[in-house]
Amino acid sequence: MNAIVDINLKELALGAFLLLIPIGFLYTYRIKMVKDVLINVARMVVQLSLVALYLEFIFDLNSALINSLWVLVMILVGVLTAINRIGLKIKFFIFPFFIAGLTSVLIIDTFCLGLILKLDYIFDARYFIPITGMVLGNALNHNIVGLKTYFKSHTEKQDLYRFLLSNSGNQKTAVRPFIEEAVKMALNPMIANMSVIGLVTLPGMMTGQILGGSPPAVAIKYQVMIMIAIFVGCTINIFVSIVFTNKIIFDAYGNMKEATIKTTRFLQKKIQR
Structure with a gap:
């Protein structure tokens, strides 16, 4: 098996541009969910980042x-x-x-x-x-x-x-x-x-x-x-x-x-x- 391909932060940020597609649909049809999407995506990123730091710690401590x-x-x-x-x-x-x-x-x-x-x-x-x-x-x-x-x-x-x-x-x-x-x-x-x-x-x-x-x-x-x-x-x-x-x-x-x-x-x- 080949080595795992890592995703750096720049590439991850680039991937976030995909969100422009659903946001575009929501905005075009005036569906009031854009704010909720952005807030919850940001919340997800913060939560997962904190969990990643914590999991690194507890995995090492075990x-x-x-x-x-x-x-x-x-x-x-x-x-x-x-x-x-x-x-x-x-x-x-x-x-x-x-x-x-x-x-x-x-x-x-x-x-x-x-x-x-x-x-x-x-x-x-x-x-x-x-x-x-x-x-x-x-x-x-x-x-x-x-x-x-x-x-x-x-x-x-x-x-x-x-x-x-x-x-x-x-x-x-x-x-x-x-x-x-x-x-x-x-x-x-x-x-x-x-x-x-x-x-x-x-x-x-x-x-x-x-x-x-x-x-x-x-x-x-x-x-x-x-x-x-x-x-x-x-x-x-x-x-x-x-x-x-x-x-x-x-x-x-x-x-x-x-x-x-x-x-x-x-x-x-x-x-x-």
Whole structure:
């Protein structure tokens, strides 16, 4: 394999000129997103630059404690982001969502790093942080979609929930259609993506490894592993989050706690009408 081709800052800045194409479209059609694009691209560059400096440090140090703390921070940031995007109150959901994220990380990392890769040092930053980050990042995106759907369904279909609860006498049976809808919304995009990998898309991890000099066969095996890990991690995260959510928003008789339901912005708007 040839040596990795580096990108210097001048060439990277030149590549940024590609942004003129979407900005031109947005400006031409007077779509008010130009400012958001520029601010978030700048934010991305700053954040990634800081992360690069930090990762250089923790990769050299390679401490189990520091690497674990970094992962806990990643989980916390993801949880806070999800809570904010869904429109929930932190005090009700930060702990259960954090436990859901931690559970998925523990299971996935144990299998991938310990049983599949058989690392002598499971906290090796080179593997531990990137793989955990990919699982958490994807779980964040899909959880937001799934949990938004779950809360929205309960908001708009309270009569259906009460009907199912009164006829079945079982709260688990009553919430089953809502869980099904939420899980489908969360996982269907990932399932569709898996069906076209290699035919329509070349995923990021595989592409990155090939660009980094790994043989395509090795890169593909890693990609298969990480796609399974991401799917399983997202599934664990969404189901555990919903289980904890049900313990928060329902009382012992299966009735919704009105004060808890009102934590969602979309429900507040519905009640105000």
